[in-house]
Amino acid sequence: MDRVPIIKIGKYLLATIQTDVQDNVAVALQEDLAARIIAARARLVLLDISALQIVDSFIGRMIADISGIAKLLDAEVIVVGMQPAVAITLVELGLTLSGVRTALNVESALAMAGIRDQN
Amino acid sequence: MTSTRSVTPVPLVRAKYETVLESWIAEQKRSATARPDLISDSDLARQSSEVLSTLLEGLDSGSLDVSGPAWEHMRAALRGISLSRVRLGFSPSETVLFILSLKEPIFDPLQELDPSNRAEAILELNKLIDRLALVTSEVYQQGREEVILRQQQEMLELSTPVVKLWQGILALPLIGTLDSERTQVVMESLLQAIVDTGSTIAIIDITGVPTVDTKVAQHLIQTVAAARLMGADCMISGIRPQIAQTIIHLGITLPDVVTKATLADAFLVALDRLGQHVVATDPVSAAGR
Numbered sequence: 001m002d003r004v005p006i007i008k009i010g011k012y013l014l015a016t017i018q019t020d021v022q023d024n025v026a027v028a029l030q031e032d033l034a035a036r037i038i039a040a041r042a043r044l045v046l047l048d049i050s051a052l053q054i055v056d057s058f059i060g061r062m063i064a065d066i067s068g069i070a071k072l073l074d075a076e077v078i079v080v081g082m083q084p085a086v087a088i089t090l091v092e093l094g095l096t097l098s099g100v101r102t103a104l105n106v107e108s109a110l111a112m113a114g115i116r117d118q119n
Numbered sequence: 120m121t122s123t124r125s126v127t128p129v130p131l132v133r134a135k136y137e138t139v140l141e142s143w144i145a146e147q148k149r150s151a152t153a154r155p156d157l158i159s160d161s162d163l164a165r166q167s168s169e170v171l172s173t174l175l176e177g178l179d180s181g182s183l184d185v186s187g188p189a190w191e192h193m194r195a196a197l198r199g200i201s202l203s204r205v206r207l208g209f210s211p212s213e214t215v216l217f218i219l220s221l222k223e224p225i226f227d228p229l230q231e232l233d234p235s236n237r238a239e240a241i242l243e244l245n246k247l248i249d250r251l252a253l254v255t256s257e258v259y260q261q262g263r264e265e266v267i268l269r270q271q272q273e274m275l276e277l278s279t280p281v282v283k284l285w286q287g288i289l290a291l292p293l294i295g296t297l298d299s300e301r302t303q304v305v306m307e308s309l310l311q312a313i314v315d316t317g318s319t320i321a322i323i324d325i326t327g328v329p330t331v332d333t334k335v336a337q338h339l340i341q342t343v344a345a346a347r348l349m350g351a352d353c354m355i356s357g358i359r360p361q362i363a364q365t366i367i368h369l370g371i372t373l374p375d376v377v378t379k380a381t382l383a384d385a386f387l388v389a390l391d392r393l394g395q396h397v398v399a400t401d402p403v404s405a406a407g408r
Contacts, residue, residue: 080350084310087345098375102350104317109350 004029008040012113013075014106016048026062033066037073045070046109050081060095067100076101078109127240128232129178135228140164140171143224150220152213158204166200170218171225174251183243185250197251198258205262214259218252279305281312288389289318290382294327302338306345313351320389321346324382326357336371343376352392354378356385 002025007014013036015029033045047066052059067077078101082090090097103109132139144167147153148160173193180189197218204214222245229240279301282290291309295301309321323339325331331339343353354377358366366373379385390396399405 079348082349084307084314084345084349087310087348088306090348091341091345096344097348102348104313104319104350108317108319 003032006032006036008036008042011043012110013037013040013042013045014048015045016051018051020052020054021059023058026059030062030066030069034069034073037070037075043075044113045075045077046080046103046106046113047077048080048106049086050083050105052086053083055086055089057093057095060090060093060097064095064097064100067097078103078112080109081105126236126243127178128229128236129175131231132178132225132228133175136171136175139224139228140168142227143167143171143221146220146224147217150216152210152216154209154213157207157209166217169196170200171221174221183247185247185254193251194254197255201255201258202262205259205266211256211259215252215256218248218255222248275301275304276308279308281308283312283316283318284322284386285390285393285395287316287318287320287393288386289313289316289321290324290386291321292324292327292382296330297328297335297338299334299338302335302342306338306342309342310345310349313346313349318351320352320354320392322354322356322382322385322389324357324385325355325362326359326382328362331362331365333369333371336366336369336373340373340376343373347375352377354385354388356380356382 002019002022004015004017004021004025006029007016013033015033017029021029036042037045045066047063049063063079067079070077079097080103082102101112103112144164147163147167148155170193173196177185177190177193182189184190185193200217201214204217225244225248226241229237229244232240278295279291279293282292284290289309289312291305293305297305309323312318313321323342325339328335339355343355346353355373356379358378358380377385377388379388387397
């Protein structure tokens with residue numbers, strides 16, 4: 001089964017979704033991330049979905065869930081690089097992910113994280 | 120009518136195929152509606168022979184139902200010809216007359232029949248060609264409508280420019296009434312521009328939008344939400360007093376949306392968020408304003 005790679009960079013975790021994901025891959029990602037947040041004591045997770053072209057309500061829910069799970073584990077998720085079509089679909093599905101921070105690309109997400117850590 | 124079997128003596132017409140075709144082409148060239156400026160002789164001959172042979176093919180089936188499967192080739196041929204004539208700039212009557220002018224030439228071979236059969240066959244062919252003319256005119260209309268639709272689409276694209284105001288700041292000046300379709304295009308082009316330019320702030324200016332109803336407000340909220348999902352902030356500027364009143368009277372709230380009276384105000388806020396500000400290089404003349 002495909003798995004989404006999770007990379008540790010300093011205090012951050014970077015999960016990059018590289019293809020359109022199946023439901024089971026998404027579920028596995030949730031489990032993996034929760035485990036890795038604890039193991040790495042990460043405070044911030046960057047979820048890079050720039051390669052994701054198609055979403056359904058399940059994947060949309062998954063993104064919201066990952067954010068919720070991370071929050072419980074005292075980490076914050078920044079959703080990075082959502083494609084226009086994906087954004088439109090999620091809005092039309094009513095999943096506006098309120099409370100989840102977003103960034104255009106990994107670079108600006110890291111900048112956001114840097115500002116957060118200074119405060 | 121649809122169940123009636125054909126009484127047309129097809130072999131008789133087929134025997135004189137060349138004569139009928141030639142006199143039909145000659146008839147078309149002679150008529151007042153001939154357009155040698157739009158269509159070449161070879162194309163005209165090709166189209167005519169295509170229609171005549173498919174007509175005979177349809178008659179062979181014995182069915183007179185032009186919307187039935189036996190006449191599918193005929194409909195396809197007429198469709199192709201009609202659409203090509205729309206593009207070439209033929210008028211509706213010129214296009215329909217193409218089919219109608221077949222009547223006289225095709226009645227010619229029927230002269231050999233005895234009077235009672237002849238009348239019946241002519242009547243039948245007459246009705247048939249009339250119906251084919253109707254098919255042609257319908258397709259012609261459809262072709263015209265497609266052209267109009269395409270132009271609408273092009274106008275939509277032209278009417279939604281996304282302007283880069285500053286490094287990282289986009290503006291989308293909306294002019295004219297917003298409907299669902301247009302808002303969709305607006306949303307798509309704004310989001311695409313956000314990706315292309317890597318902008319983190321977008322300003323939607325609705326100074327040129329005459330009215331805002333619940334639907335338009337809904338679309339604006341959706342656009343702002345979608346931009347936020349991608350990691351860009353969205354502001355709305357240029358809300359005129361009447362529109363502000365309408366929005367409140369309709370009970371619409373724009374939650375989590377920064378609204379500013381003018382594009383200039385929104386631009387200042389945007390610059391501020393990027394950690395930049397505008398300073399006067401000459402305080403004296405700046406104060407004189």
